[in-house]
Structure formats: structure tokens, C-alpha cells
Amino acid sequence: MEQPHKGRHAFSYALPIMIPMGISFFFIGLGFGLYATSQGFPWWVPPVLGIVIFAGSMEFVTIGLLMGGFDPLTALMLTLFVNGRHIFYGLSMLTKYVNMGWKWFPTVFWMCDESFAINATTKLPDNVDEKWFYFHISWLNGLFWAVSTFAGGLFGNLLSDFDLRGVGFVLPGLFIVIFIEMLLNAKNKKTRIFGISGMVLALVMLILFGKQAFMLISMISMLATCYVAYKWGGVRID
Template sequence: MTFRYALKRSIPVMAGYIVLGIGFGMLLGAKGYGITWALAMSVFIYAGSMQYVAIDLITGGASLISAALMTLMVNARHLFYGISMVERYKDTKPYKPYLIFALTDETYSLVCSGDVPEGVEEKKYFFLVSLLNQIYWVIGSVMGSVLGSVLNINTEGIDFSMTALFLVVFTEQWMSTKDHRSAVAGVAASVICLLIFGASAFLIPSMISITVILTLMRGSKKTESSQTTA
């Protein structure tokens, strides 16, 4: 039952990850890096948007320092993801090392989307969702590499597919719950930070703002729950 539930919950991510993986594999192949690179990067790096950025870093001859700084900027949001997952991933051994490695935006969304139903083992569900999502990404990357090597396809605009996936996941989560306060707060905080800091520097301030807002909202919910129980 746990596997079936994890598979069902991950289907929207599967649709996005396979398409995104194909785009990544094709872009990588267009730069002269074949299936071995696509497979290795998707298995050992597994960083979604950062893998797209890595294509330019690899082909542009970027230094290790430049690559490290760019990785920090692109994936800084995962620092906040990790902080918010400390309690949820508590006592998840032997899954914990892999859960930490495989925490992507979409996996984070599924893991934090609510309590699992009765009969589903929560810790195993976390692991299976994480594993299934990476499998989708690996399959898409390999498919893209193969297709790119046999078909002459214009790859311009393919990198927008990552943004499209974020929109799909947001819509799916919006439709799956009646409480939209956290989603509205996140969008509002992002827009405000975008206007204040600009497109090149709004990500980290917006993540800090969202973390603070959600923490306050969580505390408020706990207070309301205790008062209701009393």
C-alpha cells in the first residue's frame, strides 16, 4: 500500500521530470556530452535546475570556485528546506542519508503536503517518493541523450521546462488542499522580494521571508489546536 500511494502521489512529478530530463539530456548532448555524462550527472548530482546550469559551466570552462559559488546561489533554497525537514526526517534511518541527498523542490512539496493516510508507513513513503522521483529524472535524462544523438532537434527554449514544472507542482498542491494560506503567503513574499531586490537577488531574501512566515503560521496553528483541544 505504501508503494502504491507513493507512486500515485509522484505521478505529477513523473510527468514533469521525464520531460525535463529529456530536455537536459538533449541540451547536454548538443554540447558534445553523451549518455554516460547524462546518466552520471543524474545519478550522482541529481540537482534539477543546477544540472541545466552545469551544462554551461562545463562547456564554458568555469573554475571550481565559480562553479561552487554558482551552485550555492542556485541551490541556496535547499538550506531552508533542510532546516524545515529536521523534525520530519527524524528517526528515518536507514533512509536518512538518501533522503537528504534526494531532497528536491518537487520531493519537498510531496513530503510536506500533509499526513499520510492510515496504513501507509510514513518513513518508507518518504524514501519511495524520493527514489521514484530520481528514477524519473534518470530515465528522462537518458532518453533525452539518446533522442538528441539520433534526431536533429532545435534545443532553443527547452530550459524553460523547469519553470513549467514548478507551475504544475504548485497547481497540483493548490488543488489538493482547501487551505491556501501558505501558498498565498509564499507567492506574496516572492513578489515583494522581487520588486525590492530585483530578479538577480530576490531568491535568498524570499526564501528567508517564506521560512519566517511559515514558521509563524505553524506556531499559530499549534496554538489554535491546543486551544480547541482544551
């Protein structure tokens, strides 16, 4: 009975953290459902895409791809540029998502911006099992997204009468708060310098390459910079 107890205890700790995230997910999922149905797709398409793809940005792009001609190469390149950041998430979580048993695959599949932000930054008390916590955060994100896209697709015509402008800033605002909190709680000055440098680099890449390509280019540049600093600059961040 030890394992179920650990799972329940970790869930009771994860759920309050996930409620604000679920609310923000709900509005963005509604937006996706509204968008898909406004383009002529049936109500069930948004939740199916949400469950199968589970990459919010790419799901919006997929609607446009489905409306165009069959072009798998373009779809591959767009997916790489829009959601290539998931590769870097995976690299940074290699040491956390280990020895998880059957929980490993669903936790990896449901890893998104929000799951990564919470699982990578939350300081857990000693009595909370971290593997169960990672799992609960991930599947709750998946559930919230599936339910919100379902609601957006099913009630799209009714919800279209409401003015939801500005709701899309909920998640960017959340990530800004998480970023500031990480800077303030950083253990040393080097971490703060790398965090601020990454932000400046991302802004420069956004200006140079535009919003469609800057994310992947920024992350590659950050990875190269950190590698050079570690390999030849002697920089160590513990």
C-alpha cells in the first residue's frame, strides 16, 4: 500500500499548483476550439488534435496545414521550428525523469511548456515523491487541455459571442512571473547572468528572424553559449 499512498499524497500536493494553470489552459483551449470550428471543422477535431498532438502552438498551425494541400516536408519543418524547443526540455529533464517505471512514458508524452516550468522549478518537501509529482502535473495538464479544446469545439458557436480578447496573455504572464521568481531565487550571480543573457538573446533573435523562427534559433544559440562557457570558459553552475 506504500505506492498508492505516495501517489495520493503527491496528487494532493500537485492539484493546488495545477488549478491556476488549468484555468489559463481552459481559455487558450477554448480559443483553439473556436478557431478550428470557425474554419469549418467539426466539433470533435479540436479535442482529437489536442489529445494526439498535445502541442498547443502546433495545433493552431495544423488547422492551416489541413486546409491546404498535402505537403509533409513543410509540415515537418514547421513542426521543428514551432515546437523544436521540446528537444531542449527533454535534455534538461534527463536527470529528473529516470527510474519512473510505467509513469515514464505518459510523463514524457505530456511534457509541455507548463509541465516543464512546474516540474523543473518546484521545490518539493521531503515527504512528496518527486516521480509521482511529475506524473500528476503532466497528466493534469493533458486533461485540462483536452477538456478545454472539447468545450471550445462543442460550444464554439455559443462562445463566439463573448469577447475573449486579452485572455491569450494569461500564459505569457505566468511564464514571466516564473522567470522573475527563478532569477530572484537563484543561488548565485552566474545563474542570474545566464538567465538575463538568455532573455536578451531571445529578444535579439526575435527582431532578426521574426516570431516564426526565433524560438529554435534562440535555444540553439543559448545551448552553444552555455557549452562554450562550460567547456572552455570554466563556468560551473551547481
